[in-house]
Amino acid sequence: xxxxxxxxxxxxxxxxxxxxxxxxxxxxxxxxxxxxxxxxxxxxxxxxxxxxxxxxxxxxxxxxxxxxxxxxxxxxxxxxxxxxxxxxxxxxxxxxxxxxxxxxxxxxxxxxxxxxxxxxxxxxxxxxxxxxxxxxxxxxxxxxxxxxxxxxxxxxxxxxxxxxxxxxxxxxxxxxxxxxxxxxxxxxxxxxxxxxxxxxxxxxxxxxxxxxxxxxxxxxxxxxxxxxxxxxxxxxxxxxxxxxxxxxxxxxxxxxxxxxxxxxxxxxxxxxxxxxxxxxxxxxxxxxxxxxxxxxxxxxxxxxxxxxxxxxxxxxxxxxxxxxxxxxxxxxxxxxxxxxxxxxxxxxxxxxxxxxxxxxxxxxxxxxxxxxxxxxxxxxxxxxxxxxxxxxxxxxxxxxxxxxxxxxxxxxxxxxxxxxxxxxxxxxxxxxxxxxxxxxxxxxxxxxxxxxxxxxxxxxxxxxxxxxxxxxxxxxxxxxxxxxxxxxxxxxxxxxxxxxxxxxxxxxxxxxxxxx
Amino acid sequence: xxxxxxxxxxxxxxxxxxxxxxxxxxxxxxxxxxxxxxxxxxxxxxxxxxxxxxxxxxxxxxxxxxxxxxxxxxxxxxxxxxxxxxxxxxxxxxxxxxxxxxxxxxxxxxxxxxxxxxxxxxxxxxxxxxxxxxxxxxxxxxxxxxxxxxxxxxxx
Ligand code: SF4
Numbered sequence: 001x002x003x004x005x006x007x008x009x010x011x012x013x014x015x016x017x018x019x020x021x022x023x024x025x026x027x028x029x030x031x032x033x034x035x036x037x038x039x040x041x042x043x044x045x046x047x048x049x050x051x052x053x054x055x056x057x058x059x060x061x062x063x064x065x066x067x068x069x070x071x072x073x074x075x076x077x078x079x080x081x082x083x084x085x086x087x088x089x090x091x092x093x094x095x096x097x098x099x100x101x102x103x104x105x106x107x108x109x110x111x112x113x114x115x116x117x118x119x120x121x122x123x124x125x126x127x128x129x130x131x132x133x134x135x136x137x138x139x140x141x142x143x144x145x146x147x148x149x150x151x152x153x154x155x156x157x158x159x160x161x162x163x164x165x166x167x168x169x170x171x172x173x174x175x176x177x178x179x180x181x182x183x184x185x186x187x188x189x190x191x192x193x194x195x196x197x198x199x200x201x202x203x204x205x206x207x208x209x210x211x212x213x214x215x216x217x218x219x220x221x222x223x224x225x226x227x228x229x230x231x232x233x234x235x236x237x238x239x240x241x242x243x244x245x246x247x248x249x250x251x252x253x254x255x256x257x258x259x260x261x262x263x264x265x266x267x268x269x270x271x272x273x274x275x276x277x278x279x280x281x282x283x284x285x286x287x288x289x290x291x292x293x294x295x296x297x298x299x300x301x302x303x304x305x306x307x308x309x310x311x312x313x314x315x316x317x318x319x320x321x322x323x324x325x326x327x328x329x330x331x332x333x334x335x336x337x338x339x340x341x342x343x344x345x346x347x348x349x350x351x352x353x354x355x356x357x358x359x360x361x362x363x364x365x366x367x368x369x370x371x372x373x374x375x376x377x378x379x380x381x382x383x384x385x386x387x388x389x390x391x392x393x394x395x396x397x398x399x400x401x402x403x404x405x406x407x408x409x410x411x412x413x414x415x416x417x418x419x420x421x422x423x424x425x426x427x428x429x430x431x432x433x434x435x436x437x438x439x440x441x442x443x444x445x446x447x448x449x450x451x452x453x454x455x456x457x458x459x460x461x462x463x464x465x466x467x468x469x470x471x472x473x474x475x476x477x478x479x480x481x482x483x484x485x486x487x488x489x490x491x492x493x494x495x496x497x498x499x500x501x502x503x504x505x506x507x508x509x510x511x512x513x514x515x516x
Numbered sequence: 517x518x519x520x521x522x523x524x525x526x527x528x529x530x531x532x533x534x535x536x537x538x539x540x541x542x543x544x545x546x547x548x549x550x551x552x553x554x555x556x557x558x559x560x561x562x563x564x565x566x567x568x569x570x571x572x573x574x575x576x577x578x579x580x581x582x583x584x585x586x587x588x589x590x591x592x593x594x595x596x597x598x599x600x601x602x603x604x605x606x607x608x609x610x611x612x613x614x615x616x617x618x619x620x621x622x623x624x625x626x627x628x629x630x631x632x633x634x635x636x637x638x639x640x641x642x643x644x645x646x647x648x649x650x651x652x653x654x655x656x657x658x659x660x661x662x663x664x665x666x667x668x669x670x671x672x
Contacts, residue, residue: 017659027652032651181648181651181656182648183655209652222648223522376518381519382650382653404583407583411578433575442546471653471657473646473647474647474650476647478647482640500620500622503613
């Protein structure tokens with residue numbers, strides 16, 4: 001057998017999760033962004049060793065720790081500079097800059113501008129929560145006029161920066177916006193940003209639940225968002241609203257909202273053109289509905305790296321390769337004489353270092369808020385644990401069981417998932433109908449000879465019975481699971497829940513209570 | 517609005533109904549499976565001249581194909597579930613959900629009154645829908661609820 005090329009392993013979201021403890025406040029929008037990035041990266045087909053996340057300072061800048069890729073948690077505001085150097089040194093890398101409204105627009109504002117202007121091949125993701133979260137709630141360069149924060153008790157008197165307008169003005173070749181709570185839209189935008197060659201700038205509205213929780217009301221809730229968001233699609237008329245019944249018309253240079261009735265049709269509306277700089281500026285100032293999606297995409301500009309490498313090659317053909325050592329020695333030289341020994345630095349320091357641990361933050365993490373009793377379906381899902389779902393007794397199979405037998409077992413018990421255990425009865429994998437479709441049916445020839453251990457999903461995500469149902473839903477949506485194994489503290493299977501159990505539970509609650 | 521009221525007024529057309537792939541009648545079972553795998557393990561809706569005539573789900577794979585490899589080269593029509601129950605795009609999410617619960621369905625193809633296939637209402641669609649209802653409590657949570665930092669600055 002000859003092997004010409006070794007195919008890339010198919011990466012999954014889990015391959016991009018690191019083993020680091022995620023240190024954001026529970027409920028922070030950063031989690032949803034992290035999960036979405038981890039979901040999108042496998043779709044790019046780029047090997048992990050060619051991906052780098054570079055951040056500055058701030059809550060969002062903890063991002064590189066949580067990605068199982070290369071990463072640099074760098075200096076405040078300077079992530080774009082490190083990223084620029086890296087993009088030139090190794091043009092094969094997929095480089096992501098993670099920054100926030102403070103890090104990117106205040107401390108590192110100038111660096112951001114120039115990375116955009118130079119069209120360095122980067123994906124710059126700016127988490128905008130309109131507040132300084134890490135330093136506990138001071139107003140940021142995107143806080144709205146009048147915002148009352150810890151550093152502006154009477155309301156800030158400063159006018160905020162508009163990040164999209166700024167990126168357009170800095171001549172970024174790809175400018176887009178999305179929001180943490182709309183993970184599907186966010187995923188699509190990130191994918192487009194990643195596929196764009198040149199500097200991509202994506203502003204992500206991000207919810208800081210602790211210091212600025214009401215900033216994105218109307219946009220972060222799926223009940224209302226479609227009525228408040230204008231999804232930009234190149235070449236399509238600007239229609240919005242949950243029922244696609246409103247649109248945007250231009251009155252001179254002013255966009256106005258119109259109802260798609262009484263004589264107004266889609267032909268009267270503005271057609272989105274991501275290549276129009278003028279339209280980009282108009283849209284960047286629009287507050288209602290909030291435009292999301294790609295404002296501008298220019299594909300005709302060379303990247304900074306290409307331009308630079310081109311010039312180097314040209315210079316070398318014209319004037320030879322050059323000699324750095326000669327260049328150094330070409331001008332005046334002098335010798336630096338060492339100074340007399342100074343007193344040791346330790347004698348300059350007095351007092352002692354503050355021994356502070358952030359109690360307030362840790363307390364909140366550990367205990368959370370007391371839940372209030374309720375009968376509301378939504379809150380019940382958040383409060384009740386998966387125990388209420390009356391999990392099924394687990395159907396377990398030993399790791400050496402043949403595939404044929406495992407499939408027979410699943411069919412007899414009428415279940416879509418078996419838990420695979422080792423000789424100590426520890427859960428080591430699960431085997432589901434999905435595995436049969438994806439890896440077995442029509443692919444495995446001898447079901448009697450193959451074992452379930454070869455085809456299971458190893459080290460499955462398993463939960464304990466005290467997990468809130470809402471969180472179980474989260475895991476299901478995050479990983480695309482329909483089943484979640486329950487285990488005890490020793491990782492022994494105690495049951496299995498499926499999404500059907502959630503539906504049955506909801507149905508039971510609804511049937512048992514009169515309409516509200 | 518409560519979640520219940522919302523489920524009762526929300527129309528299924530507002531959900532993510534893309535969890536399916538289309539396979540033409542008479543395609544072999546083997547090829548159908550390849551299609552499903554290519555689409556990330558989605559349900560196959562079987563069509564003839566654009567019209568829905570059957571559905572082929574993971575469950576059907578388990579029951580009718582996995583144990584009997586001789587079916588693989590036969591047509592999908594022999595192992596699909598013909599004439600599946602479908603719903604309209606303006607069916608309420610609650611009705612669809614309770615229908616799924618009562619009959620143990622995991623897929624409900626969504627067909628408009630002209631017979632056009634608009635999508636497939638799946639458990640996955642509902643999971644996404646419900647999870648997106650809790651941005652703060654659910655979406656914005658760590659995937660690892662039990663992880664707790666041993667040092668205040670994390671990164672351990
Ligand atoms: S302070 Fe705000 S932005 Fe920072 S982790 Fe907490 S919720 Fe997120």
